[in-house]
Amino acid sequence: MHELGIAEAILRIAQAHIPPGGRVASVHVKTGMLHAIVPESLAFYFEHLARGTPLQGARLEIEEVPVKVRCASCGEECCLDLPIFRCGACGSADVELVSGEELFVDHICISEE
Ligand SMILES: [Zn+2]
Structure with a gap:
């Protein structure tokens, strides 16, 4: 049901950006992996x-953004496979979230008819 609410929000955003006479070919969204969207x-x-x-007929292009953290101890940026917030380089838990929380419509491709 999580995805249903997100799909509704994407449609709402996309519909607000369709120019008169335009047809939407595709909607490009970015979803941070922290949201665990299928x-x-x-x-x-x-x-x-x-x-x-x-x-109707528009393609939904989904780009999954990996969960990335920056380590305050060694400055390394690491992508995490699991939501265990530890630096992959030095093991410090003093990390700051860089990406993975994204959930937005990136752009919409319009085809003129
Ligand atoms: Zn580190």
């Missing part, structure tokens, strides 16, 4: 909700 599920809901709207 891309297939999000695409399914998007397609379902887009039926009968100007976004």
